[in-house]
Amino acid sequence: NALELDLRMAIESGDLTLAYQPLIDASTHAMTGVEALVRWNRPGHGPVSPELFIPIAETSGLIESLGLFVLRKACETAKQWPELNVSVNVSPGQFRNPAFTDYVRYVLKQTEIEADRITLEITEGYMIQNPQRTRQSIERLKGLGVKVALDDFGSGFSSIGYLRQFGFDRIKIDRSLVMGVNDKRQREMLQATVALARSLDIPVTAEGIETEEQAIAMRLFGCDCLQGYWFAKPVTSDLITEMLQERR
Ligand code: G
Ligand code: G
Numbered sequence: 001n002a003l004e005l006d007l008r009m010a011i012e013s014g015d016l017t018l019a020y021q022p023l024i025d026a027s028t029h030a031m032t033g034v035e036a037l038v039r040w041n042r043p044g045h046g047p048v049s050p051e052l053f054i055p056i057a058e059t060s061g062l063i064e065s066l067g068l069f070v071l072r073k074a075c076e077t078a079k080q081w082p083e084l085n086v087s088v089n090v091s092p093g094q095f096r097n098p099a100f101t102d103y104v105r106y107v108l109k110q111t112e113i114e115a116d117r118i119t120l121e122i123t124e125g126y127m128i129q130n131p132q133r134t135r136q137s138i139e140r141l142k143g144l145g146v147k148v149a150l151d152d153f154g155s156g157f158s159s160i161g162y163l164r165q166f167g168f169d170r171i172k173i174d175r176s177l178v179m180g181v182n183d184k185r186q187r188e189m190l191q192a193t194v195a196l197a198r199s200l201d202i203p204v205t206a207e208g209i210e211t212e213e214q215a216i217a218m219r220l221f222g223c224d225c226l227q228g229y230w231f232a233k234p235v236t237s238d239l240i241t242e243m244l245q246e247r248r
């Protein structure tokens with residue numbers, strides 16, 4: 001179809017761009033990292049959400065080249081920001097590919113980025129279906145020196161039992177949980193979820209912070225990193241560079 005064709009062209013000609021959303025230290029409120037988020041301005045149509053085109057890329061075999069583009073671009077850009085960690089989302093279709101680790105190794109080498117400044121974010125959906133393979137893939141990725149984070153935790157069927165054996169470097173609490181901080185029952189769930197991660201000695205990021213109240217609560221519950229519109233929206237790489245210069 002037309003959308004798929006346009007997406008194919010956009011990937012081939014490098015017409016996708018990356019936005020970067022600051023990740024904030026919960027105590028100091030300093031920016032410690034950014035999450036790379038892909039953007040597509042479809043010619044003649046305007047911006048298309050990744051929520052729409054990532055699934056299309058998955059089913060049409062484009063996810064590998066799209067993912068490679070995003071990873072390479074993020075690693076290249078990260079070199080300008082020696083003080084930041086850069087997170088990159090990995091979709092199930094990429095993660096499922098047995099050659100994925102090889103791609104990552106290749107891009108790390110090509111861009112000469114320090115591997116431990118890159119975090120790969122994996123959503124929980126895939127790993128529930130393939131716990132054994134997921135564990136192996138995570139081990140191999142960690143062998144390259146990159147960090148691996150569990151994204152959108154609490155949004156689906158996260159099995160507590162899996163958490164320990166997978167060896168995630170970080171857990172990101174899903175926005176839908178963070179939103180419930182004012183409701184007594186939901187707050188208890190949220191607190192228990194953060195406490196669980198912390199009992200495994202895994203650092204926790206809270207996503208989707210939109211109010212000061214949420215920021216204070218999530219810090220109190222034990223999140224060491226905060227992300228959300230209340231601090232900063234996803235912005236261009238130039239703006240991140242400006243923000244870094246301002247604080248020097
Ligand atoms: O940036 P935005 O909130 O519109 O993103 C919507 C969804 O698309 C989120 O779930 C986010 O994780 C996902 N997404 C954004 N950029 C990427 C990317 O580069 N790769 C993958 N696989 N998913 C992405
Ligand atoms: O699934 P993932 O966590 O990667 O999704 C990241 C997406 O969440 C980004 O596309 C970003 O635009 C969006 N996002 C980031 N912060 C907020 C926020 O505070 N509120 C809302 N509604 N969305 C956010």
Ligand code: MN
Nearest residue numbers: 035089121151
């Ligand atoms: Mn993410």
Ligand code: NA
Nearest residue numbers: 151152172207
């Ligand atoms: Na998320």
